[in-house]
Amino acid sequence: MAWSREDMCKRASLELKNGFYCNLGIGMPTMVANYIPENVNVTLHSENGMLGIGPFPLLSEVDPDIINAGKQTITELPESSYFDSSESFAMIRGGHIDLSILGALQVSEKGDLANWMIPGKMVKGMGGAMDLVAGVKKVIILMEHNAKDGTSKLVKECNLPLTGMSVVNMIITDLGVFEIENEKIKLIEKAKDVSLEEIVSRTEANISS
Amino acid sequence: MNTSSKIYNTTKEALSGVLFDGMIILSGGFGVVGIPENLTLAIRDSKIKNLTVVSNNCGVDSFGLGLLLETRQIKKMISSYVGENKLFAEQYLNGEIELEFSPQGTLAERCRAGGAGIPAFYTKTGVGTIVAENKEIKNIEGVDYLMEKAIIGDLSIIKAWKSDTSGNLIFRKTARNFNPPFAKAGKICVVEVEEIVETGSLDSDHIHLPGIYVDRIIKCSSYEKKIENLTTSVGK
Numbered sequence: 305m306a307w308s309r310e311d312m313c314k315r316a317s318l319e320l321k322n323g324f325y326c327n328l329g330i331g332m333p334t335m336v337a338n339y340i341p342e343n344v345n346v347t348l349h350s351e352n353g354m355l356g357i358g359p360f361p362l363l364s365e366v367d368p369d370i371i372n373a374g375k376q377t378i379t380e381l382p383e384s385s386y387f388d389s390s391e392s393f394a395m396i397r398g399g400h401i402d403l404s405i406l407g408a409l410q411v412s413e414k415g416d417l418a419n420w421m422i423p424g425k426m427v428k429g430m431g432g433a434m435d436l437v438a439g440v441k442k443v444i445i446l447m448e449h450n451a452k453d454g455t456s457k458l459v460k461e462c463n464l465p466l467t468g469m470s471v472v473n474m475i476i477t478d479l480g481v482f483e484i485e486n487e488k489i490k491l492i493e494k495a496k497d498v499s500l501e502e503i504v505s506r507t508e509a510n511i512s513s
Numbered sequence: 514m515n516t517s518s519k520i521y522n523t524t525k526e527a528l529s530g531v532l533f534d535g536m537i538i539l540s541g542g543f544g545v546v547g548i549p550e551n552l553t554l555a556i557r558d559s560k561i562k563n564l565t566v567v568s569n570n571c572g573v574d575s576f577g578l579g580l581l582l583e584t585r586q587i588k589k590m591i592s593s594y595v596g597e598n599k600l601f602a603e604q605y606l607n608g609e610i611e612l613e614f615s616p617q618g619t620l621a622e623r624c625r626a627g628g629a630g631i632p633a634f635y636t637k638t639g640v641g642t643i644v645a646e647n648k649e650i651k652n653i654e655g656v657d658y659l660m661e662k663a664i665i666g667d668l669s670i671i672k673a674w675k676s677d678t679s680g681n682l683i684f685r686k687t688a689r690n691f692n693p694p695f696a697k698a699g700k701i702c703v704v705e706v707e708e709i710v711e712t713g714s715l716d717s718d719h720i721h722l723p724g725i726y727v728d729r730i731i732k733c734s735s736y737e738k739k740i741e742n743l744t745t746s747v748g749k
Contacts, residue, residue, distance in 0.1 A: 351617060352543040353690050360746040368546065368738040369686040375544040376744035386686055388693040389543070389569070390625040393618025397636060426606070428596030434644060435618030438637040469641030
């Protein structure tokens with residue numbers, strides 16, 4: 305039994321340490337916020353210009369002027385602050401954000417990341433992803449281990465256009481947790497009831513354990 | 514209109530004499546939050562064309578910059594993300610509109626730099642990606658950076674919450690976003706606001722953008738403030 309999406313988010317939430325400033329990407333990474341342990345105090349950054357993202361509002365509380373980077377309506381917290389986009393990305397490129405969790409199409413053994421463009425399909429844009437991976441102290445990828453057609457998303461070399469070179473530190477998939485060190489992927493934790501053999505057979509990249 | 518004042522009575526007046534075909538317009542906002550929705554309507558009605566528009570996004574269908582797609586006034590967009598707009602995709606795939614992708618932080622910094630008299634800067638963002646194509650790479654103390662050039666617009670249209678009569682601005686929550694850096698990078702900056710107050714009634718320590726960056730102010734009474742992705746804690 306591989307991990308469910310909820311299991312993956314819970315596992316990712318353990319990487320959020322007390323006092324961290326974190327940026328969570330759109331989609332599954334945003335859901336990690338729901339599993340942050342109660343005794344861990346983290347401040348969530350939204351690249352459109354906010355620190356201290358609160359929960360989604362009740363319908364009666366919706367304010368069209370407060371959104372996250374996924375354009376979802378959100379609320380503020382007592383510690384929240386607002387700033388402009390150049391200030392927001394100064395926080396990112398200046399290395400002030402401790403952790404970013406993002407999705408991916410492919411991650412290579414060297415930690416190269418492809419997550420913004422599939423040639424031949426309509427390209428929507430990279431948004432803030434290239435800035436995040438270039439500037440944030442630690443980058444964790446949260447993704448399904450295999451694409452819908454079964455191909456491995458952990459690859460020897462990315463063949464999709466890159467978001468950044470040698471930028472990924474950790475990958476959490478439905479099969480386990482991996483770290484990238486010295487251009488090698490190391491398995492550090494297997495999902496419940498998943499064997500090393502299964503992981504190896506479903507992975508294109510070389511994995512050490 | 515008080516002739517010595519920055520305050521104008523209509524969006525059309527606020528844009529008079531500054532619009533021309535082929536100009537570069539910086540348009541504030543993120544998604545459709547903090548966009549100059551009324552000034553955008555006035556630009557549509559002006560019928561100027563062949564515009565290069567710098568904006569993080571291109572509005573949504575039939576709102577914000579999406580309106581200028583309907584009238585085919587935009588020749589080129591410089592953006593970081595254009596995903597929410599079917600008409601944009603259609604015009605792009607037909608070759609009717611040019612698109613330059615700039616990573617979001619790079620886009621903000623290119624405008625901040627433009628407004629600060631800095632012609633270019635080096636950043637790690639985009640090194641090793643297609644964004645780095647045809648750009649200078651410089652190794653500084655062992656790390657590769659790429660050079661990004663500043664952006665200066667012929668006109669910035671921005672949205673703030675409040676202005677005083679001197680043009681000192683206060684933004685509201687995440688509606689600030691690209692508005693301040695875009696204001697700084699426009700040769701002329703026109704701001705639309707929800708409220709104009711007397712100079713002296715805002716706390717000088719709490720001004721988000723000093724009036725030096727603001728040339729013209731228009732108070733608009735109507736704000737649609739569309740929500741792209743209504744998400745609530747008790748379901749949609």
